[in-house]
Amino acid sequence: NIMERKQEARNPFYRVVEITDETSDPEIWGKDFPFQYDGYKRTVDMVRTRFGGSEAFPRTPSEADPRSIVARSKLEQDPRLKTMWAGYAFSRDYRERRGHAYMLEDQTYTERQQVAQPGTCLHCHASVYAPYKKLGGGDLIKGFEKMNQMSFKEARAMVTHPIACIDCHDPKTMELRVTRPGFLEGIKALKAHQGVKDYDVNKMATRQEMRSYVCGQCHVEYYFKGQEKRLVYPWQNGLKVDEIYAYYQEVNHKDWVHGETGAPMLKAQHPEFEMYNQGIHARSGVACADCHMPYKREGAFKVSDHHVRSPLLNINRACQTCHKWPEEELRERVNIIQERTYQLRGLAMNALMDFIKDIKAARTSGASEAQLAKPYELQRRAQFYLDFIESENSMGFHAPQEAARILGESIDFCRQGQMSLRPSAAAAVSLK
Amino acid sequence: NIMERKQEARNPFYRVVEITDETSDPEIWGKDFPFQYDGYKRTVDMVRTRFGGSEAFPRTPSEADPRSIVARSKLEQDPRLKTMWAGYAFSRDYRERRGHAYMLEDQTYTERQQVAQPGTCLHCHASVYAPYKKLGGGDLIKGFEKMNQMSFKEARAMVTHPIACIDCHDPKTMELRVTRPGFLEGIKALKAHQGVKDYDVNKMATRQEMRSYVCGQCHVEYYFKGQEKRLVYPWQNGLKVDEIYAYYQEVNHKDWVHGETGAPMLKAQHPEFEMYNQGIHARSGVACADCHMPYKREGAFKVSDHHVRSPLLNINRACQTCHKWPEEELRERVNIIQERTYQLRGLAMNALMDFIKDIKAARTSGASEAQLAKPYELQRRAQFYLDFIESENSMGFHAPQEAARILGESIDFCRQGQMSLRPSAAAAVSLK
Amino acid sequence: MKNAAFKSGLVLACLVGVAAGIGGYTFIYARGASYLTNDARACANCHIMDDHYSAWIQSSHRSVATCNDCHTPKGFIGKYATKANNGFWHSFAFTTGRYPDPIRITPRNRRIAEAACLKCHAPLVAEIQGSHAGPDKLSCIRCHSTVGHPR
Ligand SMILES: [Ca+2]
Numbered sequence A, B: 001n002i003m004e005r006k007q008e009a010r011n012p013f014y015r016v017v018e019i020t021d022e023t024s025d026p027e028i029w030g031k032d033f034p035f036q037y038d039g040y041k042r043t044v045d046m047v048r049t050r051f052g053g054s055e056a057f058p059r060t061p062s063e064a065d066p067r068s069i070v071a072r073s074k075l076e077q078d079p080r081l082k083t084m085w086a087g088y089a090f091s092r093d094y095r096e097r098r099g100h101a102y103m104l105e106d107q108t109y110t111e112r113q114q115v116a117q118p119g120t121c122l123h124c125h126a127s128v129y130a131p132y133k134k135l136g137g138g139d140l141i142k143g144f145e146k147m148n149q150m151s152f153k154e155a156r157a158m159v160t161h162p163i164a165c166i167d168c169h170d171p172k173t174m175e176l177r178v179t180r181p182g183f184l185e186g187i188k189a190l191k192a193h194q195g196v197k198d199y200d201v202n203k204m205a206t207r208q209e210m211r212s213y214v215c216g217q218c219h220v221e222y223y224f225k226g227q228e229k230r231l232v233y234p235w236q237n238g239l240k241v242d243e244i245y246a247y248y249q250e251v252n253h254k255d256w257v258h259g260e261t262g263a264p265m266l267k268a269q270h271p272e273f274e275m276y277n278q279g280i281h282a283r284s285g286v287a288c289a290d291c292h293m294p295y296k297r298e299g300a301f302k303v304s305d306h307h308v309r310s311p312l313l314n315i316n317r318a319c320q321t322c323h324k325w326p327e328e329e330l331r332e333r334v335n336i337i338q339e340r341t342y343q344l345r346g347l348a349m350n351a352l353m354d355f356i357k358d359i360k361a362a363r364t365s366g367a368s369e370a371q372l373a374k375p376y377e378l379q380r381r382a383q384f385y386l387d388f389i390e391s392e393n394s395m396g397f398h399a400p401q402e403a404a405r406i407l408g409e410s411i412d413f414c415r416q417g418q419m420s421l422r423p424s425a426a427a428a429v430s431l432k
Numbered sequence C: 001m002k003n004a005a006f007k008s009g010l011v012l013a014c015l016v017g018v019a020a021g022i023g024g025y026t027f028i029y030a031r032g033a034s035y036l037t038n039d040a041r042a043c044a045n046c047h048i049m050d051d052h053y054s055a056w057i058q059s060s061h062r063s064v065a066t067c068n069d070c071h072t073p074k075g076f077i078g079k080y081a082t083k084a085n086n087g088f089w090h091s092f093a094f095t096t097g098r099y100p101d102p103i104r105i106t107p108r109n110r111r112i113a114e115a116a117c118l119k120c121h122a123p124l125v126a127e128i129q130g131s132h133a134g135p136d137k138l139s140c141i142r143c144h145s146t147v148g149h150p151r
């Protein structure tokens, strides 16, 4: 009713409880900000879209894994993934992502844990801000470094909540802030590369940038560096797949050795932030939050929808502020982009399977390490490029042409790799 | 002065001379529509952009070719094109397109004419509307069929002007109309495929559609069918490259036999209309004319800029009404799309060169027709896909992701073709 | 569909005088009288029009066209009929909070806005309009949708 509406308009931030920099529990924050808290809680919803969202699969809880509902297994949807990641934990269990509410339990119970994992993992799956500071005696980075070196089990005992308000917000001003060392250091390296010295994201970023940076804290490619298992975002040369690959070549890192070919491999994980930055929306200053947390009218004032989810489940608010097209049309536009990406991804996947088969054949017919050097480098590269799209969660939408370009190159690397293992068409005859 | 403007305003189409359906000469139309005529004449300008526009190259006129200025040779820019089109007229002379004013002379004097060409060619390079009707005794289609079967020389004598007003406009109402049999029949076949019976473009198209269809009269892929050299637009299955290729397979057409490999080839030509239709602008109802003939203020009126050219030479009018970004930013956006396309196009071109080399090698080392069947089909397909982007004149802009997807597939076809010519990695050893 | 039936049902209810209840209160409260003026601020009485108001302030038209110039048709009758219609539905929607967000222009009001351009620009576009009529008339909004309030 109108009376209320005018009321609300006057005092948006009416506090009932005090919140400190130690308050991890979102329920407490929720007392002051009920609208946001309500949205936040709704991230438990599981609804599918053609390529996104998530689907609830019931399972019988076990001692080891008490979850009665999990997201769909990507490995079962496309068994080629098992060959792609042979010898790596991802070949055991890899599922569709789902809402933020699940991040901690999904990480705790994934079968990937059957391989010993470090405490580092929690950086992106739990509300670690307060725990880090506690562990570091007030020093965030120290705490981060300590937890990285613990075992997952050990570290897991120190956290309680999945991502919470405190991980993105300053409790006093409610302004956005970056709390993740991985991003603090990653963006600093990136800016340095771009010629900006000593970049401090929390001091120097614009508000609109922060609306993406808070997501970039986790939705990025990463690796664990050295014995200290330090979490590093490989952005020193830039955010493009080619620049990231170049970085890994320089530091000569490998995540694992391929189980079927023996090549030194790299795993790409959810480079949403990197791919988004190659797209037209990023260039247009559109932030992750604009689409994934669009404004929502609650009474007289607008709040950000904290039910972070697929924008396709919320097209009116997520897209129609900027695009006056009917909902159906917008859905179809996304669909065209995603289907195109999916088709090319399928071709790249086939090329990779052929290539892996060839390397295996070459090894069994006694190819030397020297002969395998080139194929190995090509598999490493082809697969990283393909994985960069496979593990990116928008099926190409965040940067349609770039996604297609990367897949095209991946195909080329695979096929050239196969070629390098075969005698030339002419030579074939003169072979012994 | 104001008084006059008011005058003009009341009857925009104030005529000083009468124009009939036989009036081919644009100068006469220009008396009634000076603004449009002025723009039309300016298509002689030659200005470059990174990938478009055109550049004036002086040459010493000869008996055979009196032109003192020509556009840059694409064959010299990238000699791989000569190998790609070996054995076909395009390997002799292929230049950058330039303004409409040049269409007739460029066609008349291209060295491609050293191979006998049919009268059909004129369909898209001259104002043939009146000549067709004359030749057909009032029947456009009859005239078209007759001219197709003449030699180029013979037919050339029947036309005087490059494209003129009459080719796109109804002289009475000045409304747009399609005058080209190739498009009339092509769009009819396409609509039939989409379930629309007896489609008559001049009766059934919306005005906005016509703002693209008039361009689709010529900026399309085509081939000459049978002995009658009938001009046909291969749209029976749709406008996508895959659908067009499928059509050529069905009618089992070939443009020429490849000079170095002996494969039965297809040539793709300027599929602007087809590619544009795969892009976001077409979906958004943006017409060719919106970007290539944007409105322009002339005195008291807005008129369509009849200086048809690269929008990058006119970003302010061509783009900024819809996109409120700075001119530099818009140029950069196009550049990013085009550079990405260009990079992938380079990779596809290399793949094709490798493939052609392999087929040649296989032939010299005595491969049988049977062994060559598969490589031939793959070269035909790979090359048609690559050519579909190479000969499309926006370097990917009209449909960025689709362009990348097509190039990605082209690479895959080439590399698989190479593979098909080589013994398997394992088999290699057991070879004799 | 359901919504439509609902609306008509409500229109009836108003005739019976319920409107005097909610509608009436809103009318006075939201300075309904000013709704009948050409003052753009009248529209901004509703916070949900704020965005458009502040955008309009920055638009090329702020000094030349008010909301009503673009959102009401030519002529006295049409103008006030539309105002009554929008006024009622906007008040109603506002009071009940039943409306799409972001707000979407209705086809009717879109046509009105289209036509409004010609109120002032007819001469300028006479030539590009040419002999076209009806659905084939040039849509201005296709290219100039933001002249009144940039997005
Ligand atoms: Ca990684």
Ligand SMILES: [Ca+2]
Pocket: B221, B222, B223, B266, B267, B268, B269
């Ligand atoms: Ca052709």
